[in-house]
Amino acid sequence: MTLKLFTKEQWLTTLEGLKESYKIFVPVKDGDFHTFKELDERNKPDFDYQNTRMSPKSLVYPQSERMFEYTLDDNDPDAHIMKESEKDYSPRAIVGIRPCDAHAFQIVKLNFDNPEYRDPLWVKRFESTTLVGLGCNEPCPTCFCTSVGGGPFDEKGLDVIVFDLGETFLAKAITEKGEDFVNKAQGGSEADNTTLKAAEELSVSSLDKISVSVSTDKLKDKVINELFEAPFWDDVGFACINCGTCTYLCPTCWCFDIQDEVLGKEGDRIRNWDSCMFPLFTLHGSGHNPRDKKVQRVRQRFMHKLKYYVDKYDNGVQCSGCGRCVRYCPVNIDIREVAEIMNGYS
Amino acid sequence: MENPYLPYPVRIDDIITETEDRNLKTFKFIFLNPEDEEKFSYTPGQFAELSVPGKGEIPIGIASSPTEKGFVTFTINKVGLVTTHMHNMQKDDIMGIRGPLGNWYPWEEMEGKNVVIIGGGFAFTTLRSSIVYMLNPENRKRFKDITVVYGARSPGLLLYRDELAEWEKRDDINMHITVDGTDDPDWKYNVGFVPTITEEKITSADNAIAIVCGPPIMIKFTQPVLEKLGFPPERIILSLEMRMKCGIGICGRCNIGDQYVCKDGPVFSLAKLKQMPGEY
Numbered sequence A: 001m002t003l004k005l006f007t008k009e010q011w012l013t014t015l016e017g018l019k020e021s022y023k024i025f026v027p028v029k030d031g032d033f034h035t036f037k038e039l040d041e042r043n044k045p046d047f048d049y050q051n052t053r054m055s056p057k058s059l060v061y062p063q064s065e066r067m068f069e070y071t072l073d074d075n076d077p078d079a080h081i082m083k084e085s086e087k088d089y090s091p092r093a094i095v096g097i098r099p100c101d102a103h104a105f106q107i108v109k110l111n112f113d114n115p116e117y118r119d120p121l122w123v124k125r126f127e128s129t130t131l132v133g134l135g136c137n138e139p140c141p142t143c144f145c146t147s148v149g150g151g152p153f154d155e156k157g158l159d160v161i162v163f164d165l166g167e168t169f170l171a172k173a174i175t176e177k178g179e180d181f182v183n184k185a186q187g188g189s190e191a192d193n194t195t196l197k198a199a200e201e202l203s204v205s206s207l208d209k210i211s212v213s214v215s216t217d218k219l220k221d222k223v224i225n226e227l228f229e230a231p232f233w234d235d236v237g238f239a240c241i242n243c244g245t246c247t248y249l250c251p252t253c254w255c256f257d258i259q260d261e262v263l264g265k266e267g268d269r270i271r272n273w274d275s276c277m278f279p280l281f282t283l284h285g286s287g288h289n290p291r292d293k294k295v296q297r298v299r300q301r302f303m304h305k306l307k308y309y310v311d312k313y314d315n316g317v318q319c320s321g322c323g324r325c326v327r328y329c330p331v332n333i334d335i336r337e338v339a340e341i342m343n344g345y346s
Numbered sequence B: 001m002e003n004p005y006l007p008y009p010v011r012i013d014d015i016i017t018e019t020e021d022r023n024l025k026t027f028k029f030i031f032l033n034p035e036d037e038e039k040f041s042y043t044p045g046q047f048a049e050l051s052v053p054g055k056g057e058i059p060i061g062i063a064s065s066p067t068e069k070g071f072v073t074f075t076i077n078k079v080g081l082v083t084t085h086m087h088n089m090q091k092d093d094i095m096g097i098r099g100p101l102g103n104w105y106p107w108e109e110m111e112g113k114n115v116v117i118i119g120g121g122f123a124f125t126t127l128r129s130s131i132v133y134m135l136n137p138e139n140r141k142r143f144k145d146i147t148v149v150y151g152a153r154s155p156g157l158l159l160y161r162d163e164l165a166e167w168e169k170r171d172d173i174n175m176h177i178t179v180d181g182t183d184d185p186d187w188k189y190n191v192g193f194v195p196t197i198t199e200e201k202i203t204s205a206d207n208a209i210a211i212v213c214g215p216p217i218m219i220k221f222t223q224p225v226l227e228k229l230g231f232p233p234e235r236i237i238l239s240l241e242m243r244m245k246c247g248i249g250i251c252g253r254c255n256i257g258d259q260y261v262c263k264d265g266p267v268f269s270l271a272k273l274k275q276m277p278g279e280y
Helices: A008-018 A099-112 A120-127 A176-184 A193-208 A224-228 A233-237 A245-249 A294-313 A324-328 A335-344 B034-039 B081-087 B125-135 B161-169 B194-201 B216-229 B270-275
Strands: A003-007 A023-030 A033-038 A064-071 A092-097 A129-134 A160-164 A168-173 A256-263 A266-273 B008-017 B024-031 B047-052 B056-061 B072-077 B094-101 B114-120 B146-152 B174-179 B208-213 B236-239 B267-269
Touching (some): A003 A008, A099 A120, A099 A129, A224 A294, A245 A324, A294 A335, B024 B081, B056 B081, B114 B125, B174 B194, B194 B216, B236 B270
Parallel strands (some): A023 A092, A092 A129, B114 B208
Antiparallel strands (some): B008 B094
């Protein structure tokens, strides 16, 4: 496991150098919020941030992505035949991703890369991506990663973890992909024992800053139908306006729609993020809709994350504790409270 | 890496208007690449995504039987964007098929048993596939008595009328065709709703398995009839419909509880359905 210590200034130069080997994505301040953007002249990294408003899931799984192309021009011998779109699967690195968002990719991987089907768009992009995490010295008040199998310096799902030690960044390779990244990183020096100790202490002390603990331990033992028919859903969903903000911000929400778009004679088949909050998500051609009421859609979201996923994969809940849905829900619906209600229901 | 979203290109070889309201047409497709036909190896009860470039995809049950070689057929009800477009397509037009998808009727379990098939309206497609499959000389001996109750609102709305007439003449299948009502004085089959005819004609659940496919209202009233006859929920088999996109259990919309209708279904036993939330 390779370790390299960089001054903060050095780190920026190093990242510039790494652009030869990777497309580098970094947190950039954009208005009031941070967002991941490709490192270039206009986009300078700002690592002094808590987390981006949008999760970096779109760097592996774009909000809108072309799947196939075709022509409807009957003079073309290949008219009406789908062709796979050219894709750029060159190496990329997400530098500064928080451990919760890296953990989220591990959660989502079970869906896109399963024993029966591999989603080539997701898998190829994920395989070409190196996740260079930045541990959380100052977790947000809404963070609850430690309740769902993660932590502010959790290495699971990361290829490299970076410790912010004030004046310096300590980079530690975790996986082979991570070794590659750290080896390619020019400059930096060896870390002495004092530095290592400081990093160790940082990761321990940050744990105390996570104030919330959420119980999910009993979810697995519940019966799906009993939770489904429980009386609390009307209360949980009462204020919901089905805006879908939670699903779009969530790093572990993966549902998508497939649509055809045509301009003139040329067409694309595109997939777009979709949301279980929308009635169209389940509307049948006949007009029948199994989830036509908002409470059914709210229940679907929480049951999927906190029960169906738990039962299906035996991999904990479908949540990495990033707290985005809690922070940005316009009506203050809080998944931590819902988890407690479900976990305690009998 | 195989791309499970990539449809096989097919050519429309024939289009048959099935019903007098012209709302149901059967499409016969031939694969442009013969090797795709081999890859599209299916079992009765499965479905596929029919892909019309520029319009989209729709999940439709396979109406042909794997014993019929060289083509696949689907019967399409005109409902939305893609189906309406398809109803205006012509022979020799090119489109796509993606599949086969989903599970199938429990053929291993059905071996050596009496098979009762109950269908209503345009949900008779995968049941047609199943009947043709079972009547195939190589398969027929694997099953005991085959009994079919099939109903539509009126005679002109029955699917596959020529085949129904042929099956009526055979002695290795018991046909009970029915319509809700008719003013045709020459109508020689039953008049009555499917649950009623089921109650009249099916006399025993002994060593029998029932496959039910139809509109929700028919299923709702047929279920108690079957239970009264003594069919346990494990031996009542249903095929469900749901809005779908990917068809392979990834896009997340067609779930009932932790089951995806596209991948874990569309075929479920009533016993299984009773353990699932009633959200369908």
